Amino acid sequence: MSQVNRLELGGRINRHKTLNFTFNNKTYQGFEGDTLASALLANGVDVVGRSFKYSRPRGIITADAQEPNAIFQIGSNDASTIPNPRATQTELYQNLVCNATNGWPNVDFDLMETVGKVGGAAMPPGFYYKTFMFPQSMWMSYEKIIRKGAGLGSSPLQPDPDTYDKMHHHCDVMVVGAGPAGLSAALAAAQAGSRVIIADEQNEMGGSLLCSTQLLDGMSASAWVANTLSELEQNENVTLLPRSTVFGYFDHNFLGINERRSDHIGETDSNGTRQRLHKVRAKQVILATGAHERPLVFGNNDVPGCMLASAISTYINRYAVVPGNTLSLMTTNDNAYKAAIAWHDAGKQVTVIADTRPIPEAGTEGDLVKQAIELGIKVLFGHAIINVKGSKRVKSVEVAPISSNGEKVEGEVVSYTCDTVASSGGWSPVLHLSSHTGSKPVWRDDIQGFVPGKTEQAQLICGGVNGVYSLTQVLNEGMQCGAKASQAATGEPAQEPLADQEPSAALELSAELEPSAGKKLSAEPAPKLKLVEPSSAPVIKEPVEAPAMALFHIPHVKPTSRAPKQFVDYQNDVTAAGIELANREGFESIEHVKRYTALGFGTDQGKLGNINGMAITAKSLGKTIPETGTTIFRPMYTPVTFGALSGSDVKHLFDPARFTAMHSWHLANGAEFEDVGQWKRPWYFPKPGETMQQALQRECLATRNSVGILDASTLGKIDIQGKDAREFLNRIYTNPWSQLAVGKCRYGVMCKEDGMVFDDGVTSCINDNRFLMTTTTGGAPAVLSWLELWHQTEWPELEVYFSTVTDHWSTMTISGPNSRKVLEKLTDADVSNEAFPYMGWIATEVAGVKARIFRISFTGELSFEINVQANHGLHTWEAVMAAGEEFDITPYGTETMHILRAEKGFIIVGQDTDGSVTPQDLDMNWVVGKKKEFNYLGKRSWTREDNQRSDRKQFVGLKPKDKNFVLPEGAQLVFEPNQSIPMTMVGHVTSSYYSACLGHSFALAVVKGGLDRMGQSVFVPLADGTTVEAEICSSVFYDAKGDRQNV
Amino acid sequence: MLHIYCPYCEEYREEEEFHPHGQAHIVRPLAPESLTDEEWSQYLFFRKNPRGLHHEMWVHAAGCRKFFNMTRHTVTYKILETYKMGQQPSITAEDTQ
Structure with missing residues (x-):
């Protein structure tokens, strides 16, 4: 080819x-x-x-x-x-x-x-x-x-084989965009001694200079770029990031940059990181993002061959591609003549230039216009291309004279044959990033475009984004911005006075360097960086340009609604007629117009069409563009792949998994695992060929009849020390702690100030100034934070300290009538009921290592919780397993633990409670201190009217009428099974199991007024349309007196 | 992404190290039992939602674990000051009006 x-x-x-x-x-x-x-x-x-x-x-x-x-x-x-x-x-x-x-x-x-x-x-x-x-x-x-x-594209179906990563940076000056403004700003800032990062989305830095034909100090634009880049590269304080899109600008000068490191090499050649996400916190940000050319809106302006004038210049000058043979150009400004001149210089034919501006007085034409005329190109002033003919490629254009305000066609339509149409309606500053931080764009009539408005960020703008388009001014402004940003960031004044040009208004620092803290940072002297003689702006011969015309929508001989389609947003097929129709149907706010027509909803996010859409709305509503307003651009500037955003935070690095010291044993013994918070906990230990239910029945019966063992290491453990530790517990827990003796343990419930149960666990008195608190596995971080909150904010006078020690200990619970026999084989301590009664703890040795044993029970059986240093966890576990072999010691997981505790009616906070349940609702008045001196957390709220209602949902047991049917957890309960939908729901099932010990299914539930409804029926409407019946009963199903744990 | 000065660590750290904890300077009543339900509910449930300066509590969760106060503008997200627990703000909405 x-x-x-x-x-x-x-x-x-x-x-x-x-x-x-x-x-x-x-x-x-x-x-x-x-x-x-x-x-x-x-x-x-x-x-x-x-x-x-x-x-x-x-x-x-x-x-x-x-x-x-x-x-x-x-x-x-x-x-x-x-x-x-x-x-x-x-x-x-x-x-x-x-x-x-x-x-x-x-x-x-x-x-x-x-x-x-x-x-x-x-x-x-x-x-x-x-x-x-x-x-x-x-x-x-x-x-x-x-x-x-x-078709909106399709997602990859296979895992991404590439690697991605992230980097964090702090810098003095972050320059976005490496066109003439950005390069000169970066250079000035670097020469003034700042640490600078400059990022540009293109493969080569230089921006518009890469396709410019202007001379800078007599050298080509690309030579100037090369020199500047070489100086920046040699400066060790400058980081250059080509192929890097600054996709988002966030609060407090935080920027996200997507660097494409190997996409350009190819799929199979890539080694290392494909894309990198840079997160930059900059003292000063310079936006030098330039401007985008606006197309004009005219009939059939979407036929292939219709292009932006600047795009044609770029393809010819930068890529040596002339995308056609014969060109027609329509423009409102001088600048676009460059496309026609480049086309002509490439040896191709320019059919006609339709300049929408009225015929200029002789001699007032801009230099580029004169040049085009001198080249013999046909220039028609006061004309426009009103329609394009062609389907898969432009075949011809229809040109007609238009009125001086550009609103109607005035005269004969003439057809010109061509295959390419360039159009230019002027330039729109690329203000997307400034918009990200909430800054409202401001319309400027003189440049016919929005520029960034007032901002809270430490941000400067220069060049095209500031509506400055002449290269000399752009370079000057860039240098001033760079010097100014550097001074603001480092506190060092620039070395010598800057170019004599008046700084433009936008150069005013729009925000303080940093938010002032209560105590100011003592200004640490930054390491002195090497200062370089600042460069001066190059001398450039600028073409004289005549003023541009404000025109967006080209008229047709027919009214817009009957004219050929005039596209505004190409990706969503939004036409000028469509916008006018939306306006007529009452959508006047630009945000409504946008949503109704889908203007700007494509993957381009309205970059090409939004301003034209606003202008058309403004015209059709008889308003000005600033009155119509603009939509707000949001991140991402251009789409960013999920790979880049996730970086290396995938698979096991996405969310760390926590393992107990006995994890390898669990794996070797066939455990199935469940996630509890970040922990991997054994769920159950199936034997070969066993179903889950069979395994659970075996584990339950073994524990009730002989001895079972549970890895309980994941329970949260907080070491509480200080002379006021006991008083602190009194304030945090609902029950009293004043009398708990050294060597004793107590179950406690914590409530939030609204009186609702928040966590529970056993706390043991190690000595008068030291307690060990246990929390639920999932609640550990929240409880620690809760303790700190109250200590730091309300009771700083209490001398108490909290340390998390969850990971320091391995905990194994042996439970069942034979558990004491197993323990006796492993320790010399007297573990008889007399020497070591229920709800006590001892420090001793187990299997030759130091241990704390707690006589507490979550199964209702005789239980010992053996705690050893985590390093000794596996050793101790294996020793216990060996000692228990003669009793057929059976490892069990969380599911059996849940069944055994539910048989006893012990709650699991977060499963049986949901943040709207008081201790009274749980029928746990025994855990509520009546005589405590301090009005502890939650107490006052229990007497609130709402918490006194008799129809509150209360914690009860349920016995399904069908003894083998296990109610679904979460199922809603009703009293009236025949009521039509919506039924009156009176509670729900919180826990539900089949009990091997009881020989029937059972459940725990919350039911309105349930404690007074013992023996009554509730009904459970199921998803399949059937309804089952259950009897309300006590939540304690097994060993109601608690004899078995106390032997 | 806020850039937050921790008054205990005495340096600026990234927002991801912190957790917000709602309105600051809510004092727990000394004698809750003497309050009516309505008075107690004011303490429990009612919070300010200003458009403008807001004094709020934050915790340096992945840092020193200290709670502290912040005066932040809820529209601009500008942080005017951070100060230690127990201290009073030096800037209030009245100052800036």
Whole structure:
């Protein structure tokens, strides 16, 4: 294949390195240095996609981030594929594979086009709302077809094979954009001694200078760029980040940057990190993001071959690609003449330039206009291209004279044959980043564009984003900004007075350097950095330019509603007629217009069309653009892959898993695990061939009849010390702690100030100034924070300290009638009931290592909780297993623990409670201190009227009538089974199991007024439409007197 | 992403090290039992939601674990000061009016 549109000479491409690539299964060649878009244009590919709604053929329009049409599915397989990158910003690499994301079955023959043609007039804005909304149940089916027809790309189906990472930076000055403004700002800041980061989204830094034909100090623009970059690279305080998009600007000068490190090399060649997320906290931010050219809105302006004037200049000058043979240009300004001149200089024909401005007085034409006329190009002032003919490529344009205000056609329409149409309606500053931090854009009539408004950030703007377009001024402003930012960031004044130009208003520092803290930081002297003689701005011969015309929407001989389609937002097929219709239907706020028409909703986020859309709205409502207002841009500036955002925080690094010291034993013994918080806890230990239910029954019966062992290491443990520790416990727990003797343990419940149960656990008195608190596994961090909160904020006078010691101890609970016999084999201590009674603890040795044994029970059986240093956990566990072998000691997991405790009616906070349950609701009045001196947390709230209601949901047991039926946990309860829906719900099942010991199923539940309804029935309507009956009973099902744990 | 000066660590740290804890300077009544339900509910449930300066409590959760106070503008997110528990703000909404 030949590159039909490639020039013989020129461009920043390496003609010695040919790259093959595949687009829609056809292979083409481009050169190193090409973007995918420039390579496609070089090969004369016109149609690159189909539009969303009308399915019209679409071509490449831009050469930058604005591109709405050339968005592809890029990647050769299901793992590497990426949906919707812009071809204009994708560097070509060897064997790149891409396909159009829309167009079905393919872009050249598109089924939906038929629909579009037939339904064209019948698809006004709001079409989807109006047509597909009813019946609502069908929406899902409609959506599938619409999506397939329109195509928004598809996600990778396989795991991403590449690696991603993140870096954090602090710098004095962060420069966004490495065009002329950014480069000169970075240079000035670096020369003044600042630590500088400069990021640019393109593969090469230089921005507009890379395709400029202007001379700087007599040297080419690209030579100036090379010199500047070389100086920056040599400065060790400067970090250059090419291929790095600053996608978000967040509060307090925090920026997110997506650096593409190996995407340009190719899929298989990439080693190391594919993309890197830089998180930058900058003292000063300089936005030098430039400006985007605006297209004009005219009839059939979407036919392939219609492009931005600046894009044509870029393709010719930077990539040596002339994307056609004959050009027509429509412009409101001088600048766009560059495209026609470049086209002419490339040896191709310029048919006509339609300049919308009235005929200038002789001699007042701008230099570029004069140049075009001198080259013999036909220039028609006061004319516009009102319509384009052609389907898959421009065939001709219709040119007509227009009124001096640009609102109507005044005269005869003349047709010109051409294959390419360039248009320029002026420039829009790229203010997206400043908008991210909540700054409202401000309209400037003199430049016909929005610029960044007032901001809270330590932010400076220079160059195109500030509405400054002449290269001399841009470079000057960049230098001033750099020096000023450096001074603000480092406190060092610039070395010598800056260029004599008046600083523009936008240079005013808009925010303080840092928010002032209560105590100011003592200004630490920063290490003195080497200062360099500041450069002066180069001398440039600037073309004289005549004023531009404010024009957005080109009139047609017919009214807009009957004129050929004039596209505003290409990706969503929003037309000028559509916006006017939305206005007529009452959508006047620009945010409403946007939502109704989908203006700016595509992957381009309205970069290309939004200002034109606002201008059309303003005109149709008879308002000015600032009165109409603008929509707010939000992050991301351009889409960022999930890979980059997650970095290396994937798989086991996404959320760390915590393991107990005995984890390897559990694995070796076939445990199934469940996640409790971050912990991996054994759930149950099935023997070969056992079902879960069989394993649970075996574990339960073994524990009740002989001895079981549970790894309880994950329970939260907090070491509480200090002379006021006891008083602190009195205030935090609902029950009294004044009398708890050394060596004793007590169960306690914590409530929040609203009186609701928040956590529970056993706390033991180690000595008078020291207690060991246990918490629920999941609640440990919250409890520690809770203790700290009250100590630090309300009771700082109490001398008490908290340390988490959860990980320091391994805890194994042996439970069951034979547990004492097992323990006796492992310790010399007297563990008889007399010497070591229930709710006590002792310090001793178990299996030769130091241990604390707690006689507490969560199963209702005789139990010993053995705590050893975590390093000795596995050793001790294995010793206990060996000692227990003769009693068939049975390891059990959390599920058996849950069943055994539920049989005893012991609550699990967070399962049986939900933050709306008081101790009284739980029938746990015994845990509530009546005589405590301090009015402890939660107490006052129990007497609140609402907490005194007799119909509060109260904690009870349930016995299903069908003894083998296990009620679903979470099932709602009703008293009236025959009531029609919506039924009156009176509570729900909180825990439900089959009990091997009891021989029947049982449940715990909360039921309105349940404590007074013992023996009554409740009904459980199930999802399958059936209803089961259960009897309300005591929540204690087993050993109500508690004899078994106290032997 | 706020940049927060911890008055105990005496340096700026990233927001992800901190947790917000709601309105600051809510004092627990000394004698809760003497309050009516309505008075108690004011302490329990009612919080300010100003457009403008807000004094709020934060905790340096992944740092020194200390609670402290912050005066923050709820529209601009500008932090005017941070100060230790037990101290009073030096800037209030009245000052800035």
